[in-house]
């Protein structure tokens with residue numbers, strides 16, 4: 001079953017976006033923090049990186065113990081790379097590439113984000 | 127294969143073994159050790175620590191398995207009763223025989239018991255072994271049960287006698303010291319310094335009787351008093367005899383070895399006795415017609431004997447043996463070195479005396495004013511290490527020698543640095559480690575902490591007196607290598623937590639981004655954010671709601687995240703006291719939200735399995751029932767565990783529950799570098815395990831004992847005594863200050879025990895800061911703590927009442943649905959998360 005959940009999430013690049021999903025108003029997201037967005041049967045963690053003026057999105061599922069928790073993690077930076085630390089065991093993942101920065105877990109899937117008229121949109125390929 | 131038999135497994139006998147097996151050549155020998163005591167060798171020098179913790183293991187020189195691992199056969203609890211020199215054989219009290227090629231006598235000494243009438247009475251003890259101490263403790267306990275004001279005397283006002291005096295005090299008996307000579311410590315101190323010491327000891331409650339010859343010990347079966355003269359009687363119910371030592375030389379006598387006139391086995395500078403196969407070392411050996419009652423010369427003797435047996439015959443005992451000593455007696459520094467008393471014909475003395483502060487310093491300088499010959503320090507021996515080194519190495523001294531002892535403010539200057547010493551200077555005399563060895567250990571072997579250097583060289587592991595100097599040497603050497611390792615929080619802040627704390631406070635910074643912009647770089651991370659959050663909380667007492675995204679994950683949602691992403695809820699149950707109605711309320715709420723419940727190890731109730739969106743609902747109901755947050759999620763006060771205490775318990779000396787509740791409510795909500803816990807026990811049976819906590823109070827006759835810096839967990843540590851028999855207000859004051867000082871200075875995630883371990887000066891320094899105010903900051907600490915206490919808010923109340931804060935408690939930002947992936951299975955009529963695949 002876990003296998004099937006993991007398969008739900010694949011990194012989507014800007015070029016392959018076919019749907020921009022309108023998630024929520026920007027003001028609903030905490031500054032320099034994240035929240036979880038539901039899209040169909042997917043859970044997407046969206047981060048408002050206010051310090052850099054950037055937004056990031058990735059799967060909410062932590063590949064370590066398969067828990068839906070990454071949106072509740074703390075964000076930060078590792079030698080210039082923006083990252084999120086899982087709230088359960090502090091594994092950290094690049095918000096740009098999804099790569100696990102402090103271990104050898106599988107990379108997480110990341111998604112493009114755009115802001116229009118005060119709303120957050122997440123890009124999916126299906 | 128040759129056999130070495132060692133008789134006596136005391137400090138020196140052990141040291142012989144340690145040094146022997148460390149040598150390559152020892153592979154062709156087998157060692158057999160006999161010890162009469164029921165346990166392997168222990169640290170007699172620190173014997174008095176046994177009163178504090180009654181932990182014999184902590185005093186062990188090495189565990190029994192160490193001997194096995196090193197191929198040494200150790201036989202304990204078996205006395206050697208005979209030596210047959212012609213057959214090279216020994217016989218034990220169990221009538222077993224063993225043959226030797228070399229025999230090493232390390233039988234030490236026993237306490238000298240003068241032939242006074244009545245010494246055999248119950249309640250008369252000597253002070254030498256763990257069994258002696260156990261006997262005293264048991265006797266003192268029964269005495270006190272009958273008479274809480276019982277008195278005990280120590281016969282002998284020498285170094286050991288005063289230590290025994292402290293033990294009497296610790297056992298809660300009225301302490302009396304009886305000395306035959308007209309002054310205390312007659313061997314080490316001149317009359318003036320002895321008077322200063324006497325004043326000081328009297329000021330802390332010791333009764334001192336000088337020039338008293340004891341004629342007899344009064345009492346029928348048990349001692350009731352001491353009689354000095356016809357009408358001169360001291361009523362005491364216990365006596366500790368500390369009148370000197372007698373070498374345990376019965377084996378030498380019986381087997382016809384050459385003996386000293388007043389006992390002891392005569393040895394030469396090879397440690398050989400009159401029999402070329404038998405060596406004697408330690409407190410049994412009579413060298414230069416003297417028994418040296420100190421460990422350092424004993425260790426040196428062990429070293430020489432090892433070399434001699436292994437064929438390194440040029441290794442000889444030094445002609446002159448340094449008898450310098452530095453001690454802390456009942457918290458009073460006392461040191462003497464070189465020639466403490468010097469006739470005026472040999473040199474000049476410089477004396478500094480201040481009776482109002484119980485201070486005395488004397489140095490003796492050669493007639494030409496160029497060399498230091500010796501001295502005495504009472505009350506403050508911080509200069510001892512340096513003076514001792516100057517003396518030992520014959521170093522030049524300032525033309526005005528008073529500079530060596532005068533306080534810096536009065537024209538004195540701290541003279542000389544440890545780095546000026548010659549490489550050959552022996553820094554640690556117990557282990558004979560030189561300055562050169564310490565520095566090389568840093569420079570060449572890459573040891574960068576005092577701990578590592580101690581491990582590599584063994585310096586500081588004896589009496590510990592050289593620790594300040596070794597610390598200096600390690601730090602200075604590191605500096606000279608350009609290797610000042612700076613504590614640094616992470617890549618974003620080039621500061622230690624303490625530095626950052628000071629910055630936040632001084633610059634009045636209230637916001638993480640501002641702190642990062644002005645004093646850091648980059649965008650922060652999961653290391654520095656919680657550190658900053660904790661600092662803001664400690665200085666401004668702000669709750670975790672204010673800057674929630676810099677909080678650790680548990681603090682951000684004010685609950686402990688569990689392995690399936692649900693949370694646990696732990697309301698505060700101060701002191702563990704809970705009413706039936708509160709239990710009913712909690713039960714009802716747990717039932718309503720289908721929570722798993724369990725009593726925690728911290729004496730309260732944990733409710734598990736709450737989903738994120740349920741947290742505010744649950745807390746709303748709990749708050750309505752009068753509960754508040756228990757901060758189980760924070761690096762903050764957890765619980766103050768209590769035992770039932772005098773309100774119910776037949777042994778209780780005071781109300782531990784009331785005190786625990788008061789103190790838990792005082793410190794609740796305070797954020798700190800790591801979590802901290804307290805305990806309050808109503809008597810020394812210690813049912814609340816207060817000594818396993820960061821702070822603990824134990825009710826004793828006459829007040830509360832305060833212990834600090836203990837913990838359970840992965841590396842358990844017993845808390846150590848901060849103050850004794852203080853009233854409640856004083857106890858709170860001291861702990862307030864200790865906690866604030868810890869909060870100010872500890873590194874992130876460092877609990878109090880590790881903090882104390884790393885703190886230079888250890889517990890004595892903490893006492894100096896919080897009790898004696900040596901830093902002049904106690905008013906600040908008091909105010910800071912009072913501010914925390916006055917501005918406490920329940921952060922869950924704040925959260926449920928504020929719609930903006932409440933809004934974050936949803937799983938999805940764009941949907942009311944909850945996480946469908948959370949799965950529970952049933953467990954003993956409750957539930958648990960489905961196992962991880």
Ligand code: SRM
Pocket residue numbers: 686687688694696724725726727728729730731732758764765801803818819836837838839840841877
């Ligand atoms: C719930 C509880 C176990 C239980 O069911 O009894 C518990 C649960 C956890 N403990 Fe504990 N400890 C609990 C009592 C203890 C005790 C017993 C005590 O307090 O008397 C100890 C040993 C005493 C001590 O701390 O000195 C204890 C020593 C630890 C340690 C080791 C600390 C150390 O200094 O070595 C950790 C790890 C840490 O904090 O880094 C830890 C960490 C944890 C964590 C936070 C682990 C984690 O990261 O999830 C657990 C949180 C679970 C949760 O959601 O509540 N827990 N933990 C207990 C909660 C007590 C309470 O009412 O608040």
Ligand SMILES: Cc1cc2nc3c(=O)[nH]c(=O)nc-3n(C[C@H](O)[C@H](O)[C@H](O)COP(=O)(O)OP(=O)(O)OC[C@H]3O[C@@H](n4cnc5c(N)ncnc54)[C@H](O)[C@@H]3O)c2cc1C
Pocket residue numbers: 133134135136137138139140160161162163170171172173174204205206207232233234235253254255286289374377407408409410418419420421422424453589
């Ligand atoms: C309370 C106290 C505080 C002290 N403080 C200091 C201090 O601060 N600084 C300092 O330098 N020194 C101090 N000393 C002195 C120091 O402890 C001794 O110098 C040291 O222990 C001597 O070591 P040792 O091995 O020669 O003798 P011991 O440690 O006495 O060991 C001899 C061992 O041999 C055993 N034994 C004797 N006969 C036989 C036999 N026939 N068969 C088998 N076993 C036998 C004994 O039971 C004993 O265990 C203190 C001593 C005491 C009691």
Ligand code: SF4
Pocket residue numbers: none
């Ligand atoms: S002992 Fe380990 S498993 Fe048990 S509660 Fe503490 S941290 Fe969790």
Ligand code: FES
Pocket residue numbers: 062063064065066067086087088089090091
């Ligand atoms: S579940 Fe995320 S790090 Fe373990």
